[in-house]
Amino acid sequence: MTEPIFDDNPDYALRWPPELFAREVELLVESGSERGMGSSWQSEVETLLLLAFESSAPAGDFKKTLKTHAQQEARTRANRAARAPKPDYIVDEEPF
Numbered sequence: 001m002t003e004p005i006f007d008d009n010p011d012y013a014l015r016w017p018p019e020l021f022a023r024e025v026e027l028l029v030e031s032g033s034e035r036g037m038g039s040s041w042q043s044e045v046e047t048l049l050l051l052a053f054e055s056s057a058p059a060g061d062f063k064k065t066l067k068t069h070a071q072q073e074a075r076t077r078a079n080r081a082a083r084a085p086k087p088d089y090i091v092d093e094e095p096f
Helices: 018-035 041-054 055-081
Strands: none
Touching: 018 041, 041 055
């Protein structure tokens, strides 16, 4: 079942039968779980979206989502680093 916002959106019209698309997505999820979800997995998802949909909008939205997620992770890492306790001594200083 699709979300109502996609029902009448021509950018999200499937070129493939829904069952085929669902099976390919399942295979990609399994593959991502086994191999990790690195750049090759992301490329495979993008290719699937480009092939399965009439428009490139789903692939573009996927790329935007990945970019947003990467930016949020970078901010989280920076915030954690800023909150990490700082040593009370100078690390580079020789003891003698």
